[in-house]
Amino acid sequence: MSTIRFSESVSGSIRGGVLVVTIDNAPVNATSAHVRQGLVKALEHATALGTVTGIVITGAGHTFVGGADIKEFGKPPVEPTLPEVMERIENCGKPVVAAVNGAALGGGCEIALACHGRIAGEAASFGMPEVKLGIVPGAGGTQRLPRLVGIVAAIDLIGSGRTVKPAEALKLGLIDGIAADHLSTAIALARGMAADPLRRTGGIQIAGADAAAVEIATKKVLAKARGQAAPAEAVRLVRKASEASLEDALADERATFMRLRDSREAAALRHVFFAERQAGKVGKLDGVAPRKLETIGIVGTGLMGAGIAVAALTAGCRLVGVEQTEDAAAKGRERISETLDKAVQSGRLADATRNECLARLDVTSEISRLATADLVIEAVFDDLAVKTELFQRLDGIVRPDAILATNTSYLNPDEIAAATAHPGRVVGLHFFSPANIMRLVEVVDCKATLPDVLATVLAFARKLGKLPVVCGVTEGFIGNRIFSAYRREAEFMVEDGASPADVDAALEAYGFPMGIFTVYDMAGLEIAWARRKRQAATRDPNARYVEIADKLCEAGRFGRKTGKGWYDYSSGEKAVDPEVAALIAEARTAKGIVPRGFTPEEIVRRLLRAMAEEGKALLDEGIAARSSDIDLVMINGYGFPAHKGGPMFAAEGNA
Ligand code: 3H9
Numbered sequence: 218m219s220t221i222r223f224s225e226s227v228s229g230s231i232r233g234g235v236l237v238v239t240i241d242n243a244p245v246n247a248t249s250a251h252v253r254q255g256l257v258k259a260l261e262h263a264t265a266l267g268t269v270t271g272i273v274i275t276g277a278g279h280t281f282v283g284g285a286d287i288k289e290f291g292k293p294p295v296e297p298t299l300p301e302v303m304e305r306i307e308n309c310g311k312p313v314v315a316a317v318n319g320a321a322l323g324g325g326c327e328i329a330l331a332c333h334g335r336i337a338g339e340a341a342s343f344g345m346p347e348v349k350l351g352i353v354p355g356a357g358g359t360q361r362l363p364r365l366v367g368i369v370a371a372i373d374l375i376g377s378g379r380t381v382k383p384a385e386a387l388k389l390g391l392i393d394g395i396a397a398d399h400l401s402t403a404i405a406l407a408r409g410m411a412a413d414p415l416r417r418t419g420g421i422q423i424a425g426a427d428a429a430a431v432e433i434a435t436k437k438v439l440a441k442a443r444g445q446a447a448p449a450e451a452v453r454l455v456r457k458a459s460e461a462s463l464e465d466a467l468a469d470e471r472a473t474f475m476r477l478r479d480s481r482e483a484a485a486l487r488h489v490f491f492a493e494r495q496a497g498k499v500g501k502l503d504g505v506a507p508r509k510l511e512t513i514g515i516v517g518t519g520l521m522g523a524g525i526a527v528a529a530l531t532a533g534c535r536l537v538g539v540e541q542t543e544d545a546a547a548k549g550r551e552r553i554s555e556t557l558d559k560a561v562q563s564g565r566l567a568d569a570t571r572n573e574c575l576a577r578l579d580v581t582s583e584i585s586r587l588a589t590a591d592l593v594i595e596a597v598f599d600d601l602a603v604k605t606e607l608f609q610r611l612d613g614i615v616r617p618d619a620i621l622a623t624n625t626s627y628l629n630p631d632e633i634a635a636a637t638a639h640p641g642r643v644v645g646l647h648f649f650s651p652a653n654i655m656r657l658v659e660v661v662d663c664k665a666t667l668p669d670v671l672a673t674v675l676a677f678a679r680k681l682g683k684l685p686v687v688c689g690v691t692e693g694f695i696g697n698r699i700f701s702a703y704r705r706e707a708e709f710m711v712e713d714g715a716s717p718a719d720v721d722a723a724l725e726a727y728g729f730p731m732g733i734f735t736v737y738d739m740a741g742l743e744i745a746w747a748r749r750k751r752q753a754a755t756r757d758p759n760a761r762y763v764e765i766a767d768k769l770c771e772a773g774r775f776g777r778k779t780g781k782g783w784y785d786y787s788s789g790e791k792a793v794d795p796e797v798a799a800l801i802a803e804a805r806t807a808k809g810i811v812p813r814g815f816t817p818e819e820i821v822r823r824l825l826r827a828m829a830e831e832g833k834a835l836l837d838e839g840i841a842a843r844s845s846d847i848d849l850v851m852i853n854g855y856g857f858p859a860h861k862g863g864p865m866f867a868a869e870g871n872a
Pocket of ligand 1: 244245280322323324355358
């Protein structure tokens with residue numbers, strides 16, 4: 218079988234009269250210019266050869282086509298465009314079938330949709346994640362997908378950007394079949410189709426949709442949009458598929474794609490996309506092999522410990538949870554099991570997987586059972602004496618090559634490590650609550666942490682589906698240090714005249730799901746109060762200090778769980794509380810401050826500047842390796858809107 222080369226990344230070979238075209242553009246077979254050019258040449262070649270009766274398009278490696286080449290965005294366009302390639306595929310006189318070997322995303326999914334048939338291998342997946350990049354599909358996806366799956370399912374898929382596996386794709390009508398040998402099956406389908414009139418997706422009549430279901434699907438997408446333009450545009454375009462001609466709707470789709478592609482929102486989301494691929498990459502770990510991890514120990518099965526346990530269990534680990542008493546162990550097991558149940562109820566976990574997780578779970582009061590653990594994570598009370606005493610005990614129990622991780626939020630892990638027999642095996646793993654849901658993990662590279670220990674916990678975090686960001690030792694690590702600076706600035710503005718509700722409203726309008734004072738109330742005010750009291754003796758007496766939060770705590774207002782904090786929750790709803798306003802007014806008077814008004818723009822500008830300045834300090838101190846890591850921490854741990862790119866990106870005048 219001889220190989221025909223159509224471009225540097227597209228080649229073909231003829232099998233049983235069918236031209237099998239392979240896209241090989243590592244790492245993800247994105248539709249770079251040479252892929253588009255190669256595809257057109259391949260179609261022309263097949264059309265010209267009388268002996269070829271059909272064409273199959275497939276991808277090399279583990280991806281079918283990962284989408285348009287995002288690195289080309291912003292550069293001058295190169296012919297042919299992706300929509301032109303789609304038109305060539307759809308209007309080809311010979312049957313074209315996609316043999317989808319792996320992920321078919323964005324432009325990759327659009328290629329499959331433009332084909333006359335689609336066969337998925339077992340590792341295939343389909344999705345239109347464009348809205349996650351601040352754009353809409355730009356090569357016919359908003360028009361061809363609804364023709365195959367209906368308007369409602371297309372709104373859901375394109376509006377959410379979610380990916381579906383072959384079974385769901387088949388059920389939706391997105392594909393024609395699933396086959397272990399997808400290539401042979403696709404070739405057979407192309408051969409069988411030859412005599413039939415070709416099913417051109419663009420020519421399919423859209424099934425009439427239930428208006429109420431369309432409205433529900435639309436509302437669901439818009440509710441999650443948090444002020445972003447792309448989801449609403451995507452929904453509008455999908456709905457247009459049943460109202461306008463294919464030609465008009467495609468022109469609208471293209472114009473919308475081009476406009477959004479050049480927007481700040483899209484630039485911010487592309488920054489986040491590449492930042493995520495960079496995160497956790499540490500130059501000094503090149504060539505360092507991670508250790509093998511099978512059994513994870515967790516000391517403390519409270520809310521945080523149970524969350525980490527669920528994340529580890531669902532990633533396939535064996536888990537030993539340790540508590541101080543049998544009674545506490547039983548409660549810990551119950552907590553883990555309930556969290557697994559909730560994941561099943563919400564459809565995030567299969568029933569059978571939950572049962573497998575429970576079979577790999579052991580919660581006990583016998584700390585000696587940690588002798589089998591490869592990694593032990595402590596999630597006990599955040600107190601230095603408690604944690605060091607625990608790690609010293611663990612020294613005598615765990616294997617010499619086992620790794621010890623502390624989940625502290627504020628303590629110095631170097632001090633914990635120094636108190637142990639093997640400081641090189643100690644590392645920080647700062648999970649965010651609820652740990653089974655939140656993606657972010659700050660991985661603290663301590664003074665003595667060995668490179669293979671760091672490499673192992675990074676691999677572990679990725680196995681859990683988390684986004685690990687490496688940071689050095691500092692009080693509060695990256696996130697809580699920036700959060701403190703941001704909170705301090707918010708309190709300055711409140712003392713100077715803004716109300717907590719003004720600050721929260723400005724942040725929510727910017728895209729945060731919740732303003733800082735609402736977050737503060739949700740988390741509880743007492744832990745930060747205790748810390749401020751501990752730090753009081755060493756605080757710079759000349760530095761500005763706002764006492765309002767202390768006064769709230771002294772009045773027993775610890776936030777939502779006590780019914781009162783920065784707001785009043787006694788009616789069940791968050792309400793502005795005149796008592797808090799009076800307390801703030803008193804604090805201003807005590808300092809002789811004449812309150813002034815703040816515009817939402819000024820509030821946001823000052824808060825962003827406070828975050829970016831603290832971020833800059835973290836970079837200067839070598840705590841964070843790159844500013845994009847800081848952006849990821851704030852987006853994934855603190856609600857910073859991804860479509861603004863993070864505080865460092867925004868500070869560069871980008872958002
Ligand atoms: C689109 O298609 C628009 C169209 O509708 C219209 C056009 C007209 N381009 O994630 P990984 C790089 S918009 C360029 O670790 P995995 C990535 O930066 C696109 N580069 O791999 C990384 O580089 P490095 C819609 C890309 O195996 C390397 O590939 N599509 C692209 O874990 C490996 O990435 C999407 O949004 C790209 N499209 O996962 C899908 N994609 O090694 C985006 C990746 O230098 N991609 N790179 O750090 C993904 O979701 C995952 O990469 C994928 C593979 C699932 C495909």
